[in-house]
Amino acid sequence: MKWSNMYAPTLRDVPGNAEAVSHGLLVQAGFIRQLHSGHYSMLYLGQLVQRKVEAIIREEINGIGGQEMILPTMHPADIWKQSGRWDKMGEIMFTLEDRKGNANALGITHEEIFASVGTELTSYKQLPQLWYQIQIKFRDEARPKSGLLRVREFHMKDSYSFDVDWDGLDKQFDAHHDAYLRIFKRFGLDAFGVLASSGAMGGNSSVEFMVECPAGEDDVIKCPKCDYAANVERGTSVIPKIVDDADPETYERFDTPGVRTIKALEDAGHEANKQLKTLVMVADGETILAVVRGDHQLSLQKLSDQIGGPSELRPATPTEAKELLGAMPGSLGAVGVKGVRIYLDKELQGRTNMTTGANEDDVHYSGVNVERDIECTEWLDLREVQAGEECVNCGGQLDILRCVEVGHIFKLGTVYSEALGLNIANADGSTSPVVMGSYGIGVQRNMAVAVESNYDDKGIIWPMELAPFEVSIVPVKDDEETMAAATSVYESLLASNVDVVLDDRDVRAGVKFADTELIGIPLRITVGPKTLANGEVELTERRSGETQNIAVDAAAATVAEMVAAAK
RNA sequence: CGGGAUGUGGCGCAGUUUGGCUAGCGCACUCGCUUUGGGAGCGAGGGGUCGUGAGUUCAAAUCUCACCAUCCCGACCA
The missing domain is CATH 3.40.50.800 (Anticodon-binding domain)
Incomplete structure (x- = not known):
């Protein structure tokens, strides 16, 4: 290329509205231009880098047996209804009607579509299969931001594995895990795998690949001493056990005029770690209770994952709380509450002599014995890990790092194959649903993260394999x-x-x-x-x-x- | 969706508080001369529905109302 013929519109000034480093540099250096919120044009230089990112991905996925396909990006509503995700996905999906009035959607991911192609698989002899594409996805994000890091239209490599059984899935999953690490290394990224929440994807196991980055949106728990790493939405830790004073025979009510917060109750002589924090939540219209220790933070994602992934989970309004329990937030508690699902955090097991709201404004109970006095529906891990707590594997002091998710791999199991009728005949003549996995890498997001990880005061420093x-x-x-x-x-x-x-x-x-x-x-x-x-x-x-x-x-x-x- | 901010030539901004002449500045662009190993100098030019619409006024970039767009924080997020 002769530069005199090339359109590479570099700017002397960094664009004013660019907050993230990669956003500013990619615009200033002439790689991208914004069309509107969350939609970017890849100019010549950007396109050159994108092709190189894609080439590396192709090489590595082909290397583990991937077969590239190209599936439609516009889908009929029906197939999303079949899997049950039409409603579950809610507003994240762009939808439109065609001239006949039929509902369509722009794909946010392709599990359903690849599964529909897979319905022609009929025998164990055809498996395993590994199919993938590099395709545009659309997501109507509530808040696009940070240039290419969070957009509404983007290219993604998504692969899907099809196996006879879980052992087969494990093999394909591990192959992807290793291939992904090789890919990120070639991108010049210091990425690591973490245990993650599967969220709306379904399935029971997933690993996210993370790169530490100030412009990121995920908090990751990482042990500096061993290889334990997990998303805060999923990770756990060890915290010191609290030895309670001897329990009175029954709890006692006492007046707490004007006390509305954990802090205020603490000032009144009840340590936060001896209080129960009762949170009223609404899950798909049903009101439920989640209880954690007074000084702990409830993780919404952990709660959601463990109660079956409702499509809506939100804190109740003060009015809803009062309707259910008879008091305003500040005096709420689970003692004596019946006919409501009550989820208690595991750290509360065996705790006695605790303080909690009495469901009467300005009144609390003391001397509460959690197992005796609260009708527990299920003990769950509900608390969010804090930096400095102990690693569950080795006792090291956990760090919490701000990260960008650069890839995510899922063991889907049979969720989609069952919903879409993807069954095969086994060697013994029986029929079973295919065991699936899905594996994604955002193409342009990785391009942006490569910049976030490689720049100086003069501009971008591309690794050789990605350089335009x-x-x-x-x-x-x-x-x-x-x-x-x-x-x-x-x-x-x-x-x-x-x-x-x-x-x-x-x-x-x-x-x-x-x-x-x-x-x-x-x-x-x-x-x-x-x-x-x-x-x-x-x-x-x-x-x-x-x-x-x-x-x-x-x-x-x-x-x-x-x-x-x-x- | 809640909170905050912004919208003025291609880009970055001033002007808006306190309404008033042909709407300015830097960069970029065009032409000329000089210059030429780290974003040149001088001179001369071209380019703007001041986000949109309505209103107030003799007069609106400036005041009022509505709407739109974009960014940031939060909520949300395979």
């Missing part, structure tokens, strides 16, 4: 000798299949240097009379800034080797 160009050649004068040398190196590199751009623009050298650095091209060959007098050109590495002189004649071969070595 591997080398830029910068002639600093336009005299005949300089241009002849630059062109000759350029043509040799082209012949060696190196991705090279020749900056033949009629602009000052400083502009060329700045653009090459901003765009993040890993290697720069500077050609000018100074070194050409000795038959040499300069070679500068973007990341280190180090420059060396090399002979013009050897330049192309040397650089081609360096490029190959860096991949």
Whole structure:
């Protein structure tokens, strides 16, 4: 590519509304432009990087036996109703009517669609299968943000495995796990797998791949001593046991005028860790109670996952709470409550002599024995882990890291194959539903995270495998000798299949240097009379800034080797 | 969906509080001359429905109302 023909609209100023580093740099360096909220155009440079991201993914997924397909992005409502996700997904799905009045949806993911293709699988002899696509997804996000990190229209690689049994699924799952780690490494990312909540995907096991990043949206629990890592939506920890004072025979009520908060009750002499925090929640219209220790935080996602994943789970309004329990928030409790599902956090098992609201405004109970006085529906792990607590594996002090999710793999099991009738005949003549897995990587999100992880004050620093160009050649004068040398190196590199751009623009050298650095091209060959007098050109590495002189004649071969070595 | 902010040539912004002449500045762009190894200098130009609509007024970028869009925080999020 000759730069004079290339549309690479770099900006001198960082765009004003870009908060995330990758957003600002990708716009400033001319890779992307926004059309509207959550929708971006990939300009030439952006497209070049996207193709490289996709190529790496293809290579690795093909490497574990993947077969690429391309499925529709617009789906009939019916298939989403069959799996039960039409209602479950709610407003996240873009929907539209066609001219006949039929409901359609733009795909947010493709489990149903791949399963429908899979219904032609009839025998165990055809399995295992691994199918994938790189396809556009649409999600009507409540709040698109941070450039390419959270958008409404994006490319995703999604693969789907089909197996006879769970052992087969485990193998495909592990193969993806390893392939994903190789992929992220090639992206220049320091990614690690964490235990995750499967959320609306269903299934019973999933691993998210995370990269630490301030622009991220997930909090991850990570043990610095062992390999324990989990999303806060799922992770657990060990906390010191509390030894309670001897229990009175029964709980006692006492007046607490004006006391509405854990803190206020604490000031009145009842330590937060000896209080019960009773939260009234509404799950798909049903009012339920969740109880955690006074100084603990309820994890909504943990609750949701363990009570069957309702499509709506929210805190009750004060009015709803009063209707159910007879008091306003601040004096609520589960003691003596009947006919309501009551979920107690496991940390409360065996606790005695606790304090809680009496379901009468301005009144609390003390001396509550949790197991004796509360009709527990189920003990669940409901509390959110805090930094500094102990690792469940090794006792190390847990960190909580802000991360971006760069990939997610799911053991789906038979949820979709049962819903969509995907059954096969086994060797013994019996019939069983196919065991499925699904595995996703966001293409453009990874491109953005690669920038978040690789930049300096001059701009982006692409890893060699993702760079839009591997080398830029910068002639600093336009005299005949300089241009002849630059062109000759350029043509040799082209012949060696190196991705090279020749900056033949009629602009000052400083502009060329700045653009090459901003765009993040890993290697720069500077050609000018100074070194050409000795038959040499300069070679500068973007990341280190180090420059060396090399002979013009050897330049192309040397650089081609360096490029190959860096991949 | 709740809270906050912003919307003025391609980009970044000032002007709005206190209404008043042809709406400014920097970058970018065009032309000329000079310059030329780290985002050049001088000179001359071109380009704006001031987010949209309604209203108040002799007069609106500026005041009022409604709407729209975008960003940030939260809620939400395979």
